[in-house]
Amino acid sequence: MNTTQTECRYANRVRTLRPSCVREIMKAAASRDVISFAGGLPNPRLFPVDAIAEAAARVLKDHGSAALQYSSSEGYAPLREYVAETCLRRRGIRASADDILLTSGSQQALDLVGKVFIEPGDAVLMESPAYLSAIQAFELYQPRFVPVRLNRDGLDPYLLAERLERWSPKLVYLVPNFQNPTGVSYSGENRCAIAHLLRMHDTVLVEDDPYRELRFEGEDLPPVYRYADQHAVLTGTFSKVLSPALRMGWVYTCADTLRHMVVAKQASDLCSSDLTQRILYECLTRFDLERHVAALCREYRRQRDRMLHWIRTLFPDGTRYTRPQGGMFIWVTLPGNVSAEELLTATVKRGVVFAPGRSFYPGRPELNTLRLNFTHADDVEMEKGMNILAQEIRALTG
Numbered sequence: 430m431n432t433t434q435t436e437c438r439y440a441n442r443v444r445t446l447r448p449s450c451v452r453e454i455m456k457a458a459a460s461r462d463v464i465s466f467a468g469g470l471p472n473p474r475l476f477p478v479d480a481i482a483e484a485a486a487r488v489l490k491d492h493g494s495a496a497l498q499y500s501s502s503e504g505y506a507p508l509r510e511y512v513a514e515t516c517l518r519r520r521g522i523r524a525s526a527d528d529i530l531l532t533s534g535s536q537q538a539l540d541l542v543g544k545v546f547i548e549p550g551d552a553v554l555m556e557s558p559a560y561l562s563a564i565q566a567f568e569l570y571q572p573r574f575v576p577v578r579l580n581r582d583g584l585d586p587y588l589l590a591e592r593l594e595r596w597s598p599k600l601v602y603l604v605p606n607f608q609n610p611t612g613v614s615y616s617g618e619n620r621c622a623i624a625h626l627l628r629m630h631d632t633v634l635v636e637d638d639p640y641r642e643l644r645f646e647g648e649d650l651p652p653v654y655r656y657a658d659q660h661a662v663l664t665g666t667f668s669k670v671l672s673p674a675l676r677m678g679w680v681y682t683c684a685d686t687l688r689h690m691v692v693a694k695q696a697s698d699l700c701s702s703d704l705t706q707r708i709l710y711e712c713l714t715r716f717d718l719e720r721h722v723a724a725l726c727r728e729y730r731r732q733r734d735r736m737l738h739w740i741r742t743l744f745p746d747g748t749r750y751t752r753p754q755g756g757m758f759i760w761v762t763l764p765g766n767v768s769a770e771e772l773l774t775a776t777v778k779r780g781v782v783f784a785p786g787r788s789f790y791p792g793r794p795e796l797n798t799l800r801l802n803f804t805h806a807d808d809v810e811m812e813k814g815m816n817i818l819a820q821e822i823r824a825l826t827g
């Protein structure tokens with residue numbers, strides 16, 4: 430069969446799909462000795478390998494074949510209970526296991542949101558810039574994205590009000606804690622202002638909260654969900670506090686939406702791995718997660734400070750950058766018309782990768798922007814990589 434014959438059989442929705450530039454860059458980086466600031470990778474030196482190994486051995490010994498069977502689509506009941514009692518309670522929300530759906534990473538939660546809510550042409554309001562893989566997950570359902578610019582302390586309420594009025598979006602997707610890609614955290618006032626505006630519109634709030642636990646400065650703030658008085662979905666993950674390889678995320682929402690999401694999940698993968706869910710639960714009940722997260726936060730703060738130091742001392746005047754209070758990313762705006770993609774072409778040749786800003790924009794991109802991850806590279810790699818980046822930026826700025 431030739432390519433043209435095959436092409437015409439694809440669904441319209443895949444024709445415009447683009448691969449995630451970050452995953453492509455990471456794939457290229459994995460095969461070589463590359464310094465990567467590209468992905469949202471946790472520090473590999475801090476994975477609790479022994480605790481997970483012990484938990485896995487114990488589950489197989491104590492649960493035997495029960496852990497190797499298909500299981501419920503909603504997820505392992507004790508783990509749902511843990512999410513309700515611990516993850517939601519920490520966010521100031523009272524919930525029970527019945528309100529929780531466990532997903533294969535919070536990425537699956539985003540896909541299920543798309544499946545359950547988005548019709549072709551529906552307006553979906555997104556931060557600008559936004560989490561790249563949310564754009565990708567929703568794009569499959571052919572929405573019309575409505576971008577709202579992100580400021581230092583969250584979304585501009587005037588712009589948000591105007592977009593809500595004009596577009597009546599079906600969904601509003603927000604990452605208020607240490608947003609990916611910018612590292613921006615919405616202020617308390619901004620959260621209240623947003624909730625107030627959303628309350629006046631018939632829209633579904635989708636709040637994605639993978640980085641909440643990784644706060645190393647400032648005080649915890651409640652999710653927008655807590656102030657909102659409407660149809661809403663809140664999602665979180667164990668990827669950033671334990672390991673992304675577990676692929677375990679969760680969703681909290683109303684009974685009706687949960688029921689639809691469970692059915693959509695059945696169509697996707699029947700159920701998440703029961704073995705992994707039991708290992709995770711075992712790990713959470715025996716391992717001191719709070720102490721581990723405190724250690725992560727100490728180290729990530731130090732790594733953030735080092736990266737900020739290199740930006741301040743090496744990058745040209747006129748460079749703007751965020752100073753995140755948690756999470757994993759710094760967002761950089763280069764002076765003048767420097768193209769981050771051109772910059773990447775130059776740095777790849779010297780073994781350094783990062784994520785150019787273009788793909789993070791649901792609307793018109795700002796091409797002189799880039800996302801830097803500060804948690805993955807070690808100190809030596811970071812110093813070397815940041816020097817190479819700075820040299821190539823200077824070569825392009827002339």
Ligand SMILES: Cc1ncc(COP(=O)(O)O)c(C=O)c1O
Binds near residue numbers: 534535536637667677
């Ligand atoms: C904002 C945001 N949402 C969701 C995810 C997906 O996380 P996971 O599928 O590993 O739970 C990520 C991962 O980087 C993220 O940054």
